[in-house]
Amino acid sequence: xxxxxxxxxxxxxxxxxxxxxxxxxxxxxxxxxxHMQGRLGPMYAGRFHGWxxxxxxxxxxxxxxxxxxxxxxxxxxxxxxxxxxxxxxxAIIVIxxxxxDLVAQPLDMGLFLVLAVVGVGIVAVLMAGxxxxxxxxxxxxxxxxxxxxxxxxxLVLAAASVAMAAGTLSLPGIVEAWRPWxxxxxxxxxxVFFLAGLAEIRRPPFDAPIADSExxxxxxxxxxxxxxxxxxxxxxVGIVVIAALTTVLFLGGWKGPFADADLGWLWTLLKVGxxxxxxxxxxxxxxxxxxxxxxxxCWLGLVPIALAxxxxxxxxxxxI
Amino acid sequence: xxxxxxxxxxxxxxxxxxxxxxxxxxxRAGTQQYPDVEPELPARSRGVIxxxxxxxxxxxxxxxxCPDWCIYxxxxxxxxxxxxxxxxxxxxxxxxxxxxxxxxxYCGICIEVCPFDALFWAPDFAYAEGDIRNLLxxxxxxxxxxxGVPAPPPHDPNGEPSKExxxxxxxxxxx
Numbered sequence: 112x113x114x115x116x117x118x119x120x121x122x123x124x125x126x127x128x129x130x131x132x133x134x135x136x137x138x139x140x141x142x143x144x145x146h147m148q149g150r151l152g153p154m155y156a157g158r159f160h161g162w163x164x165x166x167x168x169x170x171x172x173x174x175x176x177x178x179x180x181x182x183x184x185x186x187x188x189x190x191x192x193x194x195x196x197x198x199x200x201x202a203i204i205v206i207x208x209x210x211x212d213l214v215a216q217p218l219d220m221g222l223f224l225v226l227a228v229v230g231v232g233i234v235a236v237l238m239a240g241x242x243x244x245x246x247x248x249x250x251x252x253x254x255x256x257x258x259x260x261x262x263x264x265x266l267v268l269a270a271a272s273v274a275m276a277a278g279t280l281s282l283p284g285i286v287e288a289w290r291p292w293x294x295x296x297x298x299x300x301x302x303v304f305f306l307a308g309l310a311e312i313r314r315p316p317f318d319a320p321i322a323d324s325e326x327x328x329x330x331x332x333x334x335x336x337x338x339x340x341x342x343x344x345x346x347x348v349g350i351v352v353i354a355a356l357t358t359v360l361f362l363g364g365w366k367g368p369f370a371d372a373d374l375g376w377l378w379t380l381l382k383v384g385x386x387x388x389x390x391x392x393x394x395x396x397x398x399x400x401x402x403x404x405x406x407x408x409c410w411l412g413l414v415p416i417a418l419a420x421x422x423x424x425x426x427x428x429x430x431i
Numbered sequence: 432x433x434x435x436x437x438x439x440x441x442x443x444x445x446x447x448x449x450x451x452x453x454x455x456x457x458x459r460a461g462t463q464q465y466p467d468v469e470p471e472l473p474a475r476s477r478g479v480i481x482x483x484x485x486x487x488x489x490x491x492x493x494x495x496x497c498p499d500w501c502i503y504x505x506x507x508x509x510x511x512x513x514x515x516x517x518x519x520x521x522x523x524x525x526x527x528x529x530x531x532x533x534x535x536x537y538c539g540i541c542i543e544v545c546p547f548d549a550l551f552w553a554p555d556f557a558y559a560e561g562d563i564r565n566l567l568x569x570x571x572x573x574x575x576x577x578x579g580v581p582a583p584p585p586h587d588p589n590g591e592p593s594k595e596x597x598x599x600x601x602x603x604x605x606x
Binding site (some may be wrong): 145149150154393399 | 455494
């Protein structure tokens, strides 16, 4: 196979995952959230149980007027949705779907790249909030900055624990080294990583930066139409990325009960789906954390647990 | 941070929240898909008022009791010759019986007050109109509503007996 064709196929695969998986997660959220609240959710779009609802929403968003506030910093305002989206696109490149060649670009320091790139999201939030020239967006953006800076630490510490256990920073390498008993050994890190990941993508119950009952819609207040849709897409790609990272780092990626070599991609997708379901479930079940509770949970809860996990990992690693 | 509850372990409330949501998810949603599926409304639902014309004696009680005067009744008297009777009898004949549903507030007093059971509640509610004047339903339209009147539900076996029944029983006991 010529090199250019291979590259084209890999890029197409990444874009397919980037565009399809978030929509699947979004539709699942519509339906799961509705049923958890005793409703049916969308039932009409696409005739069968509203499967085309998000496509219809997309069409609606495209038709809307693209408003830029007069006082806004126009270029930054318009650039922010792209800055929010592209880091997740880059992150998907290095996340392995299955064993061997089923990863867009195997990278020796994939974990490092993913963590660095996911941290860029905060810049997009600050850009959106500041450039909108609106007090609510500014409050939302600053809340988001405080939250993301705080939660970046337990996220990295938890990921470092598993990288230490596996002895590699390569994501496929971590999955190779993973053993089922790690579920127990790395369980605190799993919890910390998942919670910090939720906060990182600003999902409820960590959605204080958006907080529609306090801040209108946080840093998204001034966005309309397609740009707003891009921010929404970024949120759902964020769910996919965090679920995929949790899967790859802590749940054994493509390793399943049987046929790892052939069905590895299926195990990965199933695990990503299950983690995404938990993300939705947590959103429905829990109320939003207040800003001080949010910081408290991070600094007094997650960071100490992550540090203790690092010690535990080091101790076990040295002794075996 | 979660506060430990009095009985139980810390985080019990969080688990309970997850439990409640998942239980709701696996149980059936209560939604009725209204335009596709007609709702099942109980008998005596206050949808529309039906008129059983043969029972109406034009006593005008309904029109007089109506709090917002939305019932319009016209009638004339007719003489009925009964063969063998000493003199001719007179009978009221209904000319017009309209209910203006743009005024009606669905209090049901007309139905309560009717001494001859000529008015009934029917559960049909879908008679919205583009022109408010079309909400004046004439006697034919009100008669058509009778088709939608469901059979009354059976008496509650543990409930109080009706006034007629109890007086009949009292009379029977006295005899």
